Amino acid sequence: MSRLKGVAERDTRAGFRAERREVGASVPQGLLKAARKSGQLNLSGRNLSEVPQCVWRINVDIPEEANQNLSFSTTERWWEQTDLTKLIISNNKLQSLTDDLRLLPALTVLDIHDNQLTSLPSAIRELENLQKLNVSHNKLQILPEEITNLRNLKGLYLQHNELTCIPEGFEQLFNLEDLDISNNRLTSVPASFSSLSSLVRLNLSSNQLKSLPAEISGMKRLKHLDCNSNLLEAVPPELANMESLELLYLRRNKLRFLPEFPSCRLLKELHVGENQIEILGPEHLKHLNSILVLDLRDNKLKSVPDEITLLQSLERLDLSNNDISSLPCSLGKLHLKFLALEGNPLRTIRREIINKGTQEVLKYLRSKIKAFLLPDDGPSQSDSIIETAMTLPSESRVNVHAIVTLKILDYSDKQTTLIPDEVFDAVKSNIITSVNFSKNQLCEIPKRIVELKEMVSDVNLSFNKLSFISLELCMLQKLTFLDLRNNFLNSLPEEMESLIRLQTINLSFNRFKILPEVLYHIPTLETILISNNQVGSVDPQKMKAMGNLMTLDLQNNDLLQIPPELGNCVTLRTLLLDGNPFRVPRAAILMKGTAAILEYLRDRIPT
Incomplete structure (x- = not known):
């Protein structure tokens, strides 16, 4: 040595x-x-x-x-x-x-x-x-x-x-599959981009583009095109011939007309919100056979055509903040999971029905179809039932018309501490799919709700004083929508795992300090609304396993940090994080929307 x-x-x-x-x-x-x-x-x-x-x-x-x-x-x-x-x-x-x-x-x-x-x-x-x-x-x-x-x-x-x-010669990157040039200062896209024949994902959002080159249709493998937040007044007709396109984002532009898509048979999501579109016609809808999400919010639409029923695959439709005064009853035929109508001057649907959510609106529209189809040769059986039931003194406070016609058991806004037996007695042999006990003073869930376990799919218990969830609720195995807003809840029982069809749960304005563990074990959940609580953490690994989760609202909680691994939850379409005390992502990132937030988080996952 x-x-x-x-x-x-x-x-x-x-x-x-x-x-x-x-x-x-x-x-x-x-x-x-x-x-x-x-x-x-x-x-x-x-x-x-x-x-x-x-x-x-x-x-x-x-x-x-x-x-x-x-x-x-x-x-x-x-x-x-x-x-x-x-x-x-x-x-x-x-x-x-x-x-x-x-x-x-x-x-x-x-x-x-x-x-x-x-x-x-x-x-x-x-x-x-x-x-x-x-x-x-x-x-x-x-x-x-x-x-x-x-x-x-x-x-x-x-x-x-x-x-x-x-730069010139960019088209020589012929193996490029994923290109993100968003949030720059581009004013044009070279026509030579069409030579990027391997490109699958192209993000041009948040630039200063006034037009797109027609040659962009030459990208034969492109599935995801994001042009949000530009200055586009129109899109080239050739865009409609992109057969591989699945996701198209055109929000926050200056579009006045909705493009037609005769060749985009695989298009699953079309986002054209926050433009100046005035007309939605049959010609815009007839080719969207595979569409799952259609975002038309914040435009100038005045009507929705009956041909909306052509969109049989549609799951999410956002029409909020337009000038729509009426909806076609045929809309009720769609199997929507989410329908947004806020900010429209609707006159044909009462505000209380809209406030009850998507399924209530669809049921109301379907009931209008049935009413329209009733014969004129005398009262129907339903009319007789309603007339008889309404004359019974013991059921004078029960909305029997809603039970028979709309399949709703409605005892809301009564400020009661108990649901009277006569409410459940009024159901009799009728089929009930919805229960609305909101805006009361309930401290516990009525035990007799279990009598509806074979049929009820929607339950609204919001604006009560519930501090715990009873096991009777956990037995409603057909439940798809559960509204527990504005209560005193701080936990959920593990028995809720048996709600194997639950898709939407609203837990906003309660007292939760963590995301309830049982929610991670309900694989059918698509929407979790838990804003305005005291949630301090979420488990991104467990959340990633929730393959159907599309909407997660965590606004106004106590999250000190957002785990980067949350970026791996690629099924999320809406992630709301405003009003938490974390420092990153910055507010500028949050304003860019869910895709930008998830990408930001993914970029920060330690390797």
């Missing part, structure tokens, strides 16, 4: 090595050693203002441990190290990258999002193996032409920069 020490003392490069170690002092040697074995190095969130030289030279220099060990086990043979293939240096303070980047030619993933980069080095052209490049959330004003040399690139993420144009 003393001989080796003497050699080191006479080594003229010893001082250089010591200096280099000092520059890379912020990178633990153990981390570098592990990176040589795995080929992956994560330096995210280390407050770096520059990339240490030891990182660029990790494949070149003899490692520190080689100068300290005379013998090596099979796991310590530094000369058999793996070239670095994945480098993450996101969430730092980097203002530039040096041309030393070329010393890592084996890289397949380079993630440098959330820094202060104003440019990329020309040496990036030498990373010919690169498949994923994430430079989002920086200050890039221009892309180097050399980026077009990355022919193996599959994912390119440039969102939240200051780009005003796309």
